Amino acid sequence: MAPDYKHVRVRDYLRGLVAHELVVGDTIPSERELCERFAVSRMTVRQAIDALVNEGLLHREQGRGTFVAPPRTDMELRLVGFGDDMRRRGMSPHTELLDAETVEAPWDVAEALELEPGAAVHHVQRLGWADGRPMALEEAWVPATIFPHLLDGAPDAFPESLYATFRDHGHDPNWGEDTVSASDASAHEAELLRLGRGARTVLRIARRTFADQVACAFSRSCYRADRYTLWVPLTAPNPVVTPRTQGAATSTVDASPTGAARTIQEVRR
CATH class of the missing domain: 3.40.1410.10 (Chorismate lyase-like)
Structure with a gap:
């Protein structure tokens, strides 16, 4: 049996409303309106709204409704x-x-x-x-x-x-x-x-x-x-340099228990 993706259409519609029409604090369309618009069950609509609440795009207030949340x-x-x-x-x-x-x-x-x-x-x-x-x-x-x-x-x-x-x-x-x-x-x-x-x-x-x-x-x-x-900003790891000649400098990372990661220059004599 193929999975039911009806809630995805509702979710993407609401996401578009938030991005282009609604502002922080606005209420979204009621569950009844969304059910009628997409010809889906109330459970499907709630699944779509739940996903956006979990993302932080919407927030619910008990007894009042669902609103556009402040940006994260x-x-x-x-x-x-x-x-x-x-x-x-x-x-x-x-x-x-x-x-x-x-x-x-x-x-x-x-x-x-x-x-x-x-x-x-x-x-x-x-x-x-x-x-x-x-x-x-x-x-x-x-x-x-x-x-x-x-x-x-x-x-x-x-x-x-x-x-x-x-x-x-x-x-x-x-x-x-x-x-x-x-x-x-x-x-x-x-x-x-x-x-x-x-x-x-x-x-x-x-x-x-x-x-x-x-x-x-x-x-x-x-x-x-x-x-x-x-x-979290990420960078590519530094290449490991293996010296080939006497007196070359090597760079290593100190992974000591103190946790202070720093570059150490060692000169081979």
């Missing part, structure tokens, strides 16, 4: 804070401090920060806003031995940018490691990020931030998947 923001992984990243995109950011306290590092946090289990760390939870909308929820741990006074001004005068604070104290973040995954938001995360029932997927990024060989922060963030797409 490309998320290029950079070693910058939330505020700087949003400003680079022409958006107005605001960071809301949810919690800040000094605690004993759990074993996984201690391992990430290369500390002894139970070492003192500053634990910070923040909600990132851009243009008046919640965009990201961040949980970060910072070694108390390196930044003992980080929480002195909390909550009233907590710094907007942790990276700027690190630089001010002589630890300039210059490399890091990210691990990216996707999953459904918890009920608490969905409430803070104001996620509707049909848009509960979030992008999760676990990051270790280093200043040279010092681990200065470990963070776990979740971003609204309906507002972000992950963009």
Whole structure:
């Protein structure tokens, strides 16, 4: 039996409406209108709409209807804070401090920060806003031995940018490691990020931030998947050069456990 692609026609029609006729916040035609226009069942129409909701092109509001969603923001992984990243995109950011306290590092946090289990760390939870909308929820741990006074001004005068604070104290973040995954938001995360029932997927990024060989922060963030797409620039690998003469220089990639990938020039004598 051949597969039924009727929902694809409905989906592509709606995609065209969003691209050429509708604007953000407009409602799409009703399910009844779409059923009549394409002579298909309501189940087929819902399948098409579900696909576009999952893509982030549309969003549903319970009891109100389905609307054209705001465009997604490309998320290029950079070693910058939330505020700087949003400003680079022409958006107005605001960071809301949810919690800040000094605690004993759990074993996984201690391992990430290369500390002894139970070492003192500053634990910070923040909600990132851009243009008046919640965009990201961040949980970060910072070694108390390196930044003992980080929480002195909390909550009233907590710094907007942790990276700027690190630089001010002589630890300039210059490399890091990210691990990216996707999953459904918890009920608490969905409430803070104001996620509707049909848009509960979030992008999760676990990051270790280093200043040279010092681990200065470990963070776990979740971003609204309906507002972000992950963009990763790729380049072709460098060719492997094998020296043929005495005194030639070779280039290799350091893949040491520190994770700092850098080019090393070695001169053969």
